[in-house]
Amino acid sequence: xxRRRRAARLPADPVAIEITALxxxxxxxxxxxxxxxFVDGALPGxxxxxxxxxxxxxxxxxxxxxVLRASPERVTPRCPHAAVCGGCSLQxxxxxxxxxxxxxxxxxxxxxxxxxxxxxxxxPLTGPEFGYRRKARLGVKYVFKKETALVGxxxxxxxxxxxxxxxxxxxxxxxxxISELRSLVASLEGREALPxxxxxxxxxxxxxxxxxxxxxxxxDQARIQDFCVTHGFHLYLQPAGPDSVHKVWPEGAERLHxxxxxxxxxxxxxxxxxxxxxxxxNRRMVELALALLxxxxxxxxxxxxxxxxxxxxxLATNAAExxxxxxxxxxxxxxxxxxxxxxxxxxxxHAADLTRPLTETPWGQLGFDKILIDPPRSGALEVVTRMxxxxxxxxxxxxxxxATLARDAGxxxxxxxxxxxxxxxxxxxxxxxxxxxxxxxxx
Numbered sequence: 001x002x003r004r005r006r007a008a009r010l011p012a013d014p015v016a017i018e019i020t021a022l023x024x025x026x027x028x029x030x031x032x033x034x035x036x037x038f039v040d041g042a043l044p045g046x047x048x049x050x051x052x053x054x055x056x057x058x059x060x061x062x063x064x065x066x067v068l069r070a071s072p073e074r075v076t077p078r079c080p081h082a083a084v085c086g087g088c089s090l091q092x093x094x095x096x097x098x099x100x101x102x103x104x105x106x107x108x109x110x111x112x113x114x115x116x117x118x119x120x121x122x123x124p125l126t127g128p129e130f131g132y133r134r135k136a137r138l139g140v141k142y143v144f145k146k147e148t149a150l151v152g153x154x155x156x157x158x159x160x161x162x163x164x165x166x167x168x169x170x171x172x173x174x175x176x177x178i179s180e181l182r183s184l185v186a187s188l189e190g191r192e193a194l195p196x197x198x199x200x201x202x203x204x205x206x207x208x209x210x211x212x213x214x215x216x217x218x219x220d221q222a223r224i225q226d227f228c229v230t231h232g233f234h235l236y237l238q239p240a241g242p243d244s245v246h247k248v249w250p251e252g253a254e255r256l257h258x259x260x261x262x263x264x265x266x267x268x269x270x271x272x273x274x275x276x277x278x279x280x281x282n283r284r285m286v287e288l289a290l291a292l293l294x295x296x297x298x299x300x301x302x303x304x305x306x307x308x309x310x311x312x313x314x315l316a317t318n319a320a321e322x323x324x325x326x327x328x329x330x331x332x333x334x335x336x337x338x339x340x341x342x343x344x345x346x347x348x349x350h351a352a353d354l355t356r357p358l359t360e361t362p363w364g365q366l367g368f369d370k371i372l373i374d375p376p377r378s379g380a381l382e383v384v385t386r387m388x389x390x391x392x393x394x395x396x397x398x399x400x401x402x403a404t405l406a407r408d409a410g411x412x413x414x415x416x417x418x419x420x421x422x423x424x425x426x427x428x429x430x431x432x433x434x435x436x437x438x439x440x441x442x443x
Contacts, residue, residue: 014049014065017042022101026089026432028064039064040156041083043071043093053157061157073097078130078168085162087153088169088430095429099124102424102434109402110422114410122423122437125288127280129429130168131175134201135277138181142191149185151178151197169430171201177231184227188220198238200271202256203279207234207271209245225249234271242272262287263314267338273331274307278427285398285425285437286314289372292421292439293396295319299369302390304354304383308334309347311372311398316347323363324349355382359389370394379404381411388415395440400427402434409438418443 019028019042028042041064042048050062063083067074077083077091090098103124110116139161142149150161165182167175174181185191190212198209208228216224216237228235228249234256235248247254255268258275260283269275276282289311295301295318303312306324308331316322316339324347326332335349350363358364371392373380377400380387387395395417399405409419417440427435 010052010055014051015062016047016049016068017062019044019046019048024105024432027061032060035060037062040089041092042067043073045069045071046074063156079166081162081164081166082430084155085153085164085167086156087162087167089156089432091430095126095129095426098429099126099424099426102426102432105432105434106402106405106422106424106436109406110409110419111406113403113406114408114413114419116406116409116413116419118419118422118438120421122288122421124423125281125284125425127278127284127426127429131170131172132278132280132429133169133175134171134199134279135275136170136174136199138197138199140185140194140196142185142194147186149182149191151181151185170199171206173201173206173231173233174199180227184223187223188216190214190216190220198271200256200269200275202269203258205232205234205256207236207256209236209238209271211238215239221248236271245270245272258282260286260314263317265313265317265338265342267308267310267313268341269308269334273334276310276427281425281427281435282310285427285435286311288425289396289398289437290314290318292437293370293372293394295370300366302368302371302392304371304373304380304387305375306335306349307331307374309338309349311374312347312349313338313342313344315372316344320346322347323366323368325352325354325363327351327354354380357386357389358383359386364390368392370396372396372398374398375404377401377404379408381408384408384411385415388412388417391442393441397438397440399436399438400433402436405436405438409440412440416443417441 017030019030021029022044027038036059039050039062047069048064049066050064052062054061073094075094082091140151141161152164155162165179193212193214196211200207238245257268259266299319300321301315301319303324306312306326312324329351332349332351339347368390420439420441422438425435
């Protein structure tokens, strides 16, 4: 019978290391006795003392304990929980350095996975560095030994909830009330049955969606509703799957709203719908995407992975006709709802399996002058292999994953579309998330 290998004993004393690079997940990279070590809280150019947290075959892991020589990029994190909480990984790096790091990641991935580089590098889009995050799923756990509730994100490198009292990247109405949420949960009879709280903010209100694994007592429902009434939060409860979500307070439609004022648009969404977390960057991103696509009033445009119409409806204010296509039927209905809300009749939304040939559909045979595509993290490999059959004069690709954008850019290059422009957008400051935009045209 094979014996289980014992875990390597971790050195108890701090070890000095020179940091030479930054990993894609925001850790400093150095070497100790020839072996690579990933160190949380360290930046390139620094010398730090660190403690080992994990020893592996090919590399080790650790966390910075003391900075012996600081990088000029180092700043003091605003949040007192930044070293522990996994919601942020780069608060110790100056924001202007963060965005340049992300730009470097984009260019590296484009070269590595797609063997392409843009003809022109777009200036980075930046916005508020704190209080920007409008959507979040907060974990909840009541800890009997401490007689306290935890509400927030998980700790770095493990599954435990971080013990935090505030969050500076969430919008202030939620981020500065984490301790009050903790007190609310701890006061409930059913505190063990609450695993998460979804937060969604619109321009008009903030909604809390409380998942509960057992029925809530009348007293608990009253406490939760009183909390939401006091702070002006919309309250939704979720006793089972996503379809069980229902609005409790106030009465009215299950919708929040956000505006795109440059286009005179208001978009409605359900708190569980996908929307961009950073409103300031979203507004600038939509404006940039339309400027790059340069739509004329006589053109037909195709918007793939259109969601609830974040790009589709602004496009419809410029183009002759816009077709929005999405795989999720509920989002297609939301897009139609938003077209009616804004009085737009030159736009149509369709639900379709985008892994299938586009020309198999009636809308795919209309012919398109230009295409905008905003796929999920997995990218759009099946789509880009067929998208060029429509012979668009320009493609604008919005991406939340530079690796899949790079892969798809390589496919487009093979099909005769060159990468004209690309750049990054700081949708998630203080994290390693890289949002980017790229423009392709026929060679």
